Amino acid sequence: MATYEYALRTEALSKSFKQVRAVHNLSLSIKRGEVVALLGPNGAGKTTTIDMILGLGSPDAGSIEVCGMTPRRAIEHGKVSAMMQTGGLLPNITVRETVKLIASFYPNALSPQEALERAGATNFADRMVKKCSGGQQQKLRFAMALINNPELIILDEPTAGVDVEARRDFWAAMRADASQGRTIIFATHYLEEADDFADRIVMMNRGEIVADGTPRELRAAGSGRTLCATLTAQPSDVEDALHAFPLTSLDMRANDFTLVAEDTDEIAASLISRGLARDLTIATRSLDDAFVAFAQQEN
Incomplete structure (x- = not known):
């Protein structure tokens, strides 16, 4: 049973790449069970922030705590999973075989069938990955992210490049899963996604937080x-x-x-x-x- 209060806590987090300041002095706390959108244009610092949450990059300054521990420990303990904007899939096996393969890496994984059902991917589970549409491949990635039944799931631009119908289907599956109390953090530049799905929106620009609140609060306070x-x-x-x-x-x-x-x-x-x-x-x-x-x- 989880004993931590915050799924994510950062304090004065900063990261630069040569002369480019990607993230600057970012302090953020997200409680367990929240659904939070990181909203901002390309270059706002969303992906760099996510990389540090997942232990894929180290901050130049500041601290970060994920599920009550360091990012790497949280990953090792299976508390966190991610669906990244990029990442290859094996094209010559089926969707079901892909999920079974990922499940084999975890001692306490969900059954592949349950992961497929929760991701809304059962109707094409026996299709070869290379024959899946962009939206179907995103659902496959979602099933892969669910397989270890994480307490926190990170989504980086989860519907970039997919059509409107596929985007709608994906978020229907996400809403159903979020209703079970999972903490979800997703980065997006689609404002309607943040408005429709997030309990809370953290607006980023040029590596900094420029606003933080519910969609209604931000509309009222900002404009x-x-x-x-x-x-x-x-x-x-x-x-x-x-x-x-x-x-x-x-x-x-x-x-x-x-x-x-x-x-x-x-x-x-x-x-x-x-x-x-x-x-x-x-x-x-x-x-x-x-x-x-x-x-x-x-x-």
Whole structure:
């Protein structure tokens, strides 16, 4: 029975490659049972962070603890498994044979059939790996990652390069497995994946954490709300009225305008009561907008 509280703890973790600073001063704690997305563009430091979590790279500075021990010990004890962005598969054996082969390396492995079922791979289990689609090969990699029944599973860009349907099927399998209480950390640059699947999102940019919270918290804290409306007065009159409110941005056109602010309800009420605008719409901004806002704060 696990006795640790945190599946992952890092303190001031840093890693550079010659003149390139990949990860800088990264401090992060993830509790057991959390589903956490590492979100950021290519080059944000996600894969380098994952490599250090898995003991595949050593930090230049700082500390890291995985499942209450060093990364290498956690791997040796079968507490951690990973599904990496790259990694070859044996093309001339079947999916089932591949999973059986991996199972033979672990003394307390799941049965190959159970791993295949949990990964959603039973309907093509007897197909040769080389004849599997990209999405099917990702499910195979997921079954391989599950075979040792890890307490923490790491996914690095798990659906990169697969089509929309395959991506949807993969996450359905992941949701079912996550419901059993496994800790999952996945790196992605697909914002909709982070928004739909993660309990918590850690946004990274240029090797640093720029935001950390639930999807709803990040949307609210990072970008406010958007108000769009049609002008019923001169643009200068509307601009004068808006000066009374703190705005994040304002885009004024000939016949309409769009603004971003924290208290859009109060702004809308003021504009309507003064007859300055009509056809108002208010919407919560997207996670994409939030990420851009957080990244700009760091520049």
